[in-house]
Amino acid sequence: xxxxxxxxxxxxxxxxxxxxxxxxxxxxxxxxxxxxxxxxxxxxxxxxxxxxxxxxxxxxxxxxxxxxxxxxxxxxxxxxxxxxxxxxxxxxxxxxxxxxxxxxxxxxxxxxxxxxxxxxxxxxxxxxxxxxxxxxxxxxxxxxxxxxxxxxxxxxxxxxxxxxxxxxxxxxxxxxxxxxxxxxxxxxxxxxxxxxxxxxxxxxxxxxxxxxxxxxxxxxxxxxxxxxxxxxxxxxxxxxxxxxxxxxxxxxxxxxxxxxxxxxxxxxxxxxxxxxxxxxxx
Amino acid sequence: xxxxxxxxxxxxxxxxxxxxxxxxxxxxxxxxxxxxxxxxxxxxxxxxxxxxxxxxxxxxxxxxxxxxxxxxxxxxxxxxxxxxxxxxxxxxxxxxxxxxxxxxxxxxxxxxxxxxxxxxxxxxxxxxxxxxxxxxxxxxxxxxxxxxxxxxxxxxxxxxxxxxxxxxxxxxxxxxxxxxxxxxxxxxxxxxxxxxxxxxxxxxxxxxxxxxxxxxxxxxxxxxxxxxxxxxxxxxxxxxxxxxxxxxxxxxxxxxxxxxxxxxxxxxxxxxxxxxxxxxxx
Numbered sequence: 395x396x397x398x399x400x401x402x403x404x405x406x407x408x409x410x411x412x413x414x415x416x417x418x419x420x421x422x423x424x425x426x427x428x429x430x431x432x433x434x435x436x437x438x439x440x441x442x443x444x445x446x447x448x449x450x451x452x453x454x455x456x457x458x459x460x461x462x463x464x465x466x467x468x469x470x471x472x473x474x475x476x477x478x479x480x481x482x483x484x485x486x487x488x489x490x491x492x493x494x495x496x497x498x499x500x501x502x503x504x505x506x507x508x509x510x511x512x513x514x515x516x517x518x519x520x521x522x523x524x525x526x527x528x529x530x531x532x533x534x535x536x537x538x539x540x541x542x543x544x545x546x547x548x549x550x551x552x553x554x555x556x557x558x559x560x561x562x563x564x565x566x567x568x569x570x571x572x573x574x575x576x577x578x579x580x581x582x583x584x585x586x587x588x589x590x591x592x593x594x595x596x597x598x599x600x601x602x603x604x605x606x607x608x609x610x611x612x613x614x615x616x617x618x619x620x621x622x623x624x625x626x627x628x629x630x631x632x633x634x635x636x637x638x639x640x641x642x643x644x645x646x647x648x649x650x651x652x653x654x655x656x657x658x659x660x661x662x663x664x665x666x667x668x669x670x671x672x673x674x675x676x
Numbered sequence: 677x678x679x680x681x682x683x684x685x686x687x688x689x690x691x692x693x694x695x696x697x698x699x700x701x702x703x704x705x706x707x708x709x710x711x712x713x714x715x716x717x718x719x720x721x722x723x724x725x726x727x728x729x730x731x732x733x734x735x736x737x738x739x740x741x742x743x744x745x746x747x748x749x750x751x752x753x754x755x756x757x758x759x760x761x762x763x764x765x766x767x768x769x770x771x772x773x774x775x776x777x778x779x780x781x782x783x784x785x786x787x788x789x790x791x792x793x794x795x796x797x798x799x800x801x802x803x804x805x806x807x808x809x810x811x812x813x814x815x816x817x818x819x820x821x822x823x824x825x826x827x828x829x830x831x832x833x834x835x836x837x838x839x840x841x842x843x844x845x846x847x848x849x850x851x852x853x854x855x856x857x858x859x860x861x862x863x864x865x866x867x868x869x870x871x872x873x874x875x876x877x878x879x880x881x882x883x884x885x886x887x888x889x890x891x892x893x894x895x896x897x898x899x900x901x902x903x904x905x906x907x908x909x910x911x912x913x914x915x916x917x918x919x920x921x922x923x924x925x926x927x928x929x930x931x932x933x934x935x936x937x938x939x940x941x942x943x944x945x946x947x948x949x950x951x952x953x954x955x956x957x958x
Contacts, residue, residue, distance in 0.1 A: 408865070409779060416775040417783075419768065420790050423833055428793070430808040430815070476714075484711045491704055492697040499712075501948060506719055508940035510894030511799075512914045513933040516921060517722030520729050526926055528725050553718055572698075585703060614798025617896040617914070621921060634800045634897070641804060641901060650808075653801045660796035664789060 428657070434646075435654040453651040458627045462636040462652070468544065469619070469632065470612035473551035477608050481559030482601060486593070489567040490575075500564075506556040514553050515621025518546060542624050547632070550618035555611040559604030566600040567593075599674040603667060610663035614656060726937065729930035741931040746907045747916060751935070754913040757824070758892035761831040766885045769839025770877065776840070777847040795837045799897025802834055807901055822904025827912060830898045835888040842884035843877055850876060883950045890943035894936050 436446050453459065487493075488500045506514070521527050523541040524534040533540060540546040578588045616634040623630035631639065633652055640649040700708065730738055741747060776788055794802060806829060810820045820826030850873065858868045896914040903910045905919070913932055920929035 406865075412771060412775050413779050413781060416772050417787065419772070420787055423829075423836065424790050424793055427805045427809040431805050434808055480711060480714060483707055484715075487704065487708050487711065490698055491700050491708070493700055493708060499715075501944060502720075503715075504944055505723075505940065508890050508894070508943055509723070510896060510914050510917075510933075510936045510940070512896045512917045512921075513726065513894070513936050514722075516917060516926075516929050516933050517726045519921070520725035520926060520930065521722040528721070528728070549718060553722075556719065585701070610796055614796075614801065616798060616800045616900075621918070634798050637800050637804060638900060649804065653804050656798050656801050657805070660798065660801075661793070664792050664796050668789070 431650060431653060431657065435650045449647075450651050450654070453648045454655065456648065458631065459636065459648065459652060461628050462631050462633045463655070465544070465547075465631070466613055466633040469547050469551045469615075470609055472548045473555060473612045474605060474608045476548075476552050477555055478559055478601065478605055481556075481604060482563060482597070485560050485563040485567055485597075486589075489564055490572065503560055504557050506553050507558075511554060511615070511617025512621060514618035515550060518550055518553070518618070518622050522546065522549075541622050542630070544630075546622040547619050547630065550622050551612045551615050554615055554618050555608040558608045558611060559601065562600040562604035562607070563597050566597050570596050599670055603670050603674070606663055606666050606670070610660055613659055723937065726930050726933050729926055730934040733927050737927065738931050738934075741928045742935070746911070747928070747932065749908045750911045750913055750916040751932070753824070753827075753911065754893055757827050757831060757912070758889050761828060761835055761892050762885050762889045764832065765835055765839045765888050766881055769836070769884060769888075770843055770881060773840045773843035773847055777844060791837050791840050794833050794835075799834065799895070800900060803830060803898040803901040806830060806833060806898070821902060822906060822910055824910060826902045827899060827910060830902050831892045831895055834895055834898050835891050838888035838891065839881060839884035842880045842887070846877055846880040847873075879950050879954050883947055886943050886946050886950075890940055893939050 436450055438446075438449070454463075484499075484503065488496055488503075509517075519527065519541055522530055522533060524530040524539060527533075527541070530541075538545075540549065574592050575588050578592050583591070614634060615632075616638070619632055620635055620638075623632065623635065625631055625635050625639075627636075627639070633656060637649045637652050637656075640646070640652070698704070742751065772791070776784065776791075797805065806826075807821070809816065810818045810826070810829065812819055812821060820829055854872055855868055858872050859865075863871070894914060895912075896918075899912060899915060903912060903915060905911050905915050911919075913936060917929045917932050917936075920926070920932065
C-alpha cells in the first residue's frame with residue numbers, strides 16, 4: 395500500500411476526470427434508481443392518501459404478502475441448510491481426499507452458478523414433472539410431486555446457490571493444509587474429533603460467510619423458482635414472484651414495499667459480509 | 677473492501693497436489709457417495725434431461741428450432757447485447773477499479789459498497805429499481821420499457837461488479853517499483869499504463885469479462901419487467917425459453933437451453949484455464 399503513495403500523490407486533471415466519471419456513472423446506474431425506489435415505497439399512493447411508514451407496514455401485512463415472505467423464508471432456510479452440510483462435506487472431500495474424478499467434480503461444482511435460472515427451472519421440470527419428466531412417472535406412482543410444490547422450489551433454490559459455501563471453504567482448507575490434522579490423527583483423534591476440534595474452528599468464518607451469501611441469493615431467487623412454482627397468490631407465490639405479479643397488475647405500491655424489504659435484506663447481507671471479512675482478517 | 681460477492685479469479689480450485697491427501701476411508705467413502713448422489717439428483721440428471729429433450733427430435737429438429745426466424749432473432753439479440761455490455765464493462769470496469777484503488781477521496785468506501793449492490797439485489801428487484809428511474813413514470817422522462825436500450829441498461833446494471841471485482845485485487849497487488857522505473861526512464865503516464873499496467877491486468881479483465889458475458893447471456897429476472905418481449909425486437913434467449921415452456925414446447929425450450937448451457941460450460945473452462953495460467957506464473 396505504501397508503495398503506491400508516490401503515484402497517488404501525482405494528481406492531474408486525468409485523476410479528477412476519472413473520479414468524476416466513476417462517481418457519476420455509479421450514481422446514474424445504481425444510487426439514483428435505489429433512491430427512487432425508496433422514496434416511492436414511502437410515498438403516498440395518491441393525493442391525500444396516507445404515505446410513509448404505516449402505509450408501508452400495512453401493505454406488508456396483507457395475507458398474500460405474508461404468505462409470500464414466509465414461503466420465501468421456508469425455501470431459503472432448507473436450501474441454505476442443505477447447501478451448508480453438502481458444501482462443507484464436499485469441500486473436505488475435494489481438498490483432503492484423493493479419489494478418481496476429483497478434479498472434474500471440483501469444476502462441475504461451479505456449474506450451477508453459471509447456468510441461467512430459466513434453464514435450471516426447465517431442467518428440474520424435464521427431470522421431475524409428473525407429466526413430462528424422466529422420473530416424474532415413477533415419483534408420481536410413489537405419491538411424490540416435486541414440480542409445482544414446495545420441494546421443487548427448495549430444489550430450485552438449492553441449485554442456484556449450491557457453490558457459494560464451497561467457494562468460500564475450499565480456499566481456506568487449502569491454505570491451512572493438513573499438518574495439524576495429521577498431527578491430531580497421529581495422537582489418536584478420530585475423524586469426528588479432528589473435524590470438530592481442528593478443522594471446524596479454522597473454517598468457521600468461511601462457513602458463516604458462505605451461509606450469508608447463500609441466504610442472500612436464496613431469498614432473491616426468481617427465475618428458477620418461477621418455472622417450478624404454480625406462482626399464484628397463496629399458492630407458490632414467493633416474494634420475488636409476488637413483486638412481478640403485483641407490478642404487472644398495476645399494484646405498484648405493494649410491489650415497491652416487497653422490493654424494499656428485499657433491498658434491505660441484501661444491503662444487510664453486504665454489511666454483514668464486510669464485517670465478517672474484517673473479523674476474519676484480524 | 678476488496679472482498680467480493682464475485683469470486684476473485686473465478687472459482688477456487690484445489691491444486692494438483694495429490695500427494696499428502698488422504699485415501700478414502702469407509703466413512704469418507706460413504707460421504708462421497710451421498711454427496712455424489714445428491715449432486716446428480718439436483719444438478720447432473722436435470723441438466724442431462726435438458727440435453728436429452730433437445731436431442732430427442734434429432735439433429736434436424738434441433739437445428740430447425742434454432743434457425744427459426746423468431747428464435748434466431750432472439751439469440752442474435754442476446755449475443756449482440758451481451759457482447760456490447762461486455763466491451764463496455766471491460767473498459768468502465770477497469771476504470772472503476774483503477775479509481776477505487778489508486779485515487780483517494782471522501783466517500784470512496786461508499787462507492788466500494790455500491791459496486792456490490794447489483795450483485796446482492798434479487799434480479800426482479802434490480803429490474804424494478806431501474807424502472808422507477810427509467811420506466812413509464814420516470815421523473816427524468818426516459819422510458820426504457822420494451823426497448824433494446826432498456827435491455828442494455830439492465831445487463832449493464834447486473835454485470836457491473838464482475839470486471840471491477842476481478843481487476844481490483846490485481847491492481848492492489850501490483851508492484852509500484854516497475855511503474856516508477858518506467859516513469860524514471862521517461863515513459864509518460866499513459867505509456868506506463870499501456871505497457872506496464874495493462875498487460876498484468878489482462879488475465880483479470882478476461883476473467884471478469886467472461887463471467888460478465890455468461891451472466892449477460894443467461895440473464896432473466898431483471899429483463900422480465902423491462903424487455904417488452906416483442907418478437908424480433910426485444911425478445912432475448914431466456915425469455916424465449918420461458919415462452920416455449922409456457923407454450924408447452926419443451927423441445928424448443930430445451931434446444932435454446934442447451935445453447936445457454938454450452939456458453940456456461942465454455943465460460944467455466946475459460947476461467948479455469950486463465951486461473952491456471954495465472955497460478956503457473958506465480
